[in-house]
Amino acid sequence: MSDYIIRATAADSQIRVFAATTKGLVEEARMRHNTSPIATAALGRLLTAGAMMGSMLKGEKDLLTLQIKGSGPIGGLTVTADAKADVKGYVIHPDVMLPPSASGKLDVGGAIGEGLLSVIKDMGMKEPYSGQTVLQTGEIAEDLTFYFANSEQVPSSVGLGVLMEKNNTVRQAGGFIIQLMPFASDEVIDRLEQNLMDFPSVTAVLDSGATPEEMLELLFKDLDLEIHETIPTKFHCNCDKKRVEKALISIGKKDLDELISDDKEIEVKCHFCNTAYQFNVDELKTMRSKSRAEKK
Numbered sequence: 001m002s003d004y005i006i007r008a009t010a011a012d013s014q015i016r017v018f019a020a021t022t023k024g025l026v027e028e029a030r031m032r033h034n035t036s037p038i039a040t041a042a043l044g045r046l047l048t049a050g051a052m053m054g055s056m057l058k059g060e061k062d063l064l065t066l067q068i069k070g071s072g073p074i075g076g077l078t079v080t081a082d083a084k085a086d087v088k089g090y091v092i093h094p095d096v097m098l099p100p101s102a103s104g105k106l107d108v109g110g111a112i113g114e115g116l117l118s119v120i121k122d123m124g125m126k127e128p129y130s131g132q133t134v135l136q137t138g139e140i141a142e143d144l145t146f147y148f149a150n151s152e153q154v155p156s157s158v159g160l161g162v163l164m165e166k167n168n169t170v171r172q173a174g175g176f177i178i179q180l181m182p183f184a185s186d187e188v189i190d191r192l193e194q195n196l197m198d199f200p201s202v203t204a205v206l207d208s209g210a211t212p213e214e215m216l217e218l219l220f221k222d223l224d225l226e227i228h229e230t231i232p233t234k235f236h237c238n239c240d241k242k243r244v245e246k247a248l249i250s251i252g253k254k255d256l257d258e259l260i261s262d263d264k265e266i267e268v269k270c271h272f273c274n275t276a277y278q279f280n281v282d283e284l285k286t287m288r289s290k291s292r293a294e295k296k
Contacts, residue, residue, distance in 0.1 A: 019212040025235040027170040044162035054081025072113025086236035112138035161202035237273035
């Protein structure tokens with residue numbers, strides 16, 4: 001089954017919700033970055049959130065970046081998504097290993113530690129919108145719930161999950177973002193809170209064979225769920241050799257001269273997808289000429 005996001009409303013549009021299944025894109029990220037199980041879980045949760053939040057963007061060229069910087073051994077994570085729900089991301093230290101948490105699960109909070117969550121939305125204005133909050137647990141879903149309430153003043157509930165196989169591949173991944181409209185009634189809020197308390201977990205529901213639609217039916221029992229749109233989502237990086245070349249030109253003549261003096265082919269990897277690009281000495285010399293021309 002391909003990855004996709006469901007956009008829906010409930011209780012006569014008093015609630016809006018996004019739900020996703022993302023096993024494929026999280027597994028692709030795991031393979032590209034060779035992440036440990038705990039790094040896969042952390043990156044998978046943030047990729048899932050990024051895909052759903054990207055699908056909320058209005059403009060075709062709008063971009064969303066989620067960045068976590070923490071004191072834990074994972075160092076940090078960065079995820080970027082566009083309005084088509086194409087998403088990419090990386091972990092600073094992808095090989096982190098930690099003992100299970102007290103509940104016997106992957107200790108994502110321990111791997112991330114204390115720190116900050118930044119949400120940057122580039123919507124073609126002079127300056128991108130940027131919101132930042134202190135991490136509450138490092139478990140990502142709770143941190144995003146806090147971000148929505150405090151930075152965007154939207155009462156929300158975020159659920160994210162990644163379940164691993166014994167061979168360290170991805171068994172299930174997905175999530176939801178539920179947001180209350182300002183006119184939501186107390187009765188609707190009470191019903192939703194009860195449904196959330198009765199809800200097992202994202203991975204438990206998906207692993208039972210349920211679809212995102214069926215996950216929403218559980219979350220919005222007796223709340224008149226209305227599904228509006230199905231949005232495909234995937235891991236996608238728009239890097240290419242020309243983009244990497246521009247980045248190398250930007251480092252300047254001095255650094256390029258040092259690379260040329262080594263008289264060896266160099267390899268540059270994209271942070272987001274780990275694709276490797278090779279440049280020979282002649283190509284580096286051409287870049288140095290372009291660097292000079294740009295400074296003039």
